[in-house]
Amino acid sequence: MNKGFIESFFGYIGRVCIFLWAIIVKLYYLPRSFRLILEQIVHMGIGSMPIVIFTSFFAGMVTAYQASFQAGDYMPDAYLGMAVAKAFMIELAPLLTGLIVAGRVSSSLAAEIGTMRVTEQIDALESLAIDPIRYLAMPRFIAGIIVLPLLTGLSLFIAFFGGGICSIFIFDVKPIVYIEGLRMQYYPHELWGGLLKAFCFGFVISLMGTYYGFMTEGGAEGVGKAATKAVVSASILILFFDLFISWIVF
Amino acid sequence: MIKIENLYKSFNDLEVLKGLTLNVEVGETVTVIGRSGCGKSVLLKHIIGLLTPDMGDIWVDGKNVKMLSKSELYKLRLNIGVVFQGSALLDFLSVWENVALGLTENQKITVDKAKEVVRQKLSLVELEGVENKRISELSGGMKKRVAIARALAVDPIYILYDEPTTALDPITARTINELILSLKRKLRITGIVVTHDMESAFYVADRIAMLHDGKIIFDGTPTEVQTTDNKIVQNFVKGGGQY
């Protein structure tokens, strides 16, 4: 490992932390930015709903199918519901949602803010005595943190429903038995752990999207690069946090 | 009063400004001319503190821009309207939201009041009935005029125009030139106009300054510009001589 790598690695971490801190000090303006945050929540949340619903529905069906395929012969029917619920609560709902939204939202945040950077819109905000971190970054950051747990909840619900469809129509499990599985071996910290993951993923997604947006330079090409970097780094960090939180909570 | 002293700025290895000095008195309009890429826009960005000098100082109202804290700088910017070269309108907002942005974000003002100000500023630049349009629906020249209206919305003391008349047809360009003049005469707004358009330069300027090779190599009244024997200025004004 050469010195250049270490320097640039820690330099990078440092820059991200400074950027994060700049956002955090702007939380003071939170009440005033209510409308901006709401707009972003709607924009990110509603926009991501179709793909989250679609993916979760199929992932739920596949999970039920696979669980039954692997262990159907010597497993009581209710365990099917439990398998789907647990898999999605702990792991699949936050991770799937996180990765999908990372692809959709990080890139669009980076591209949107990056375009504003290269077309001098951010300079224009500065010239109007409006802090771009407060006006652009902070509302998006907060919206990301709020939206991800909500979408994860939605994903969980849809996946359980999808798994149910599969169990009921393919494996002749009675609906009531499938739903009963939800209560079996239910530990609240599994649900909270999953939502904590979602919270962190939202943090990572909006941080990376806005960070690379603000750091954009070099015209349209730079905007494209920023979008790519935002998605890649958000996805890597999501996988990292996934492991980290699983390790801490479970 | 804007005072720029011995300003140096380079980007990586590219030296853009090399000891630029320029004074703009209160109520005066100074036109800065110079070839494309000579650092005119960079100069304007230094005045509002978007770029920091490598060396040298900029004084606005007796305050040294590079020494100001962030909140002092923002307070200073409230007095300076800037028209960016590429208009730089926020494209997720409508026309009226753009023009009103400096008002709605920095002071308590009702929507009706803000809309009234917007209508008035837009009529100054001869734009009516575009308040609710999206930015992407406007032509380049309309964007430029909206950008001017936005710069005027907060009633600034200073206004910096970066090529306000490029991308405009001759008739609208004339309107803008007349607007710049009347703002100067009526409101005593101090202005710096960066331009390539010599006609506009002669029309609006009290003084014309030529930026060349990182320095102001000539600074004089429009008459002085026409009678100077400085070859570089002559050449620029006459558009490189005869064909």
Ligand SMILES: Nc1ncnc2c1ncn2[C@@H]1O[C@H](COP(=O)(O)OP(=O)(O)OP(=O)(O)O)[C@@H](O)[C@H]1O
């Ligand atoms: N942020 C920046 N990073 C690197 N180089 C820059 C930056 N801003 C400007 N430059 C360089 O500084 C030089 C002057 O740029 P500037 O935009 O001031 O030119 P200009 O005089 O306004 O030209 P034009 O009339 O074409 O607008 C150019 O060579 C440009 O490449």
Ligand SMILES: [Mg+2]
């Ligand atoms: Mg320029």
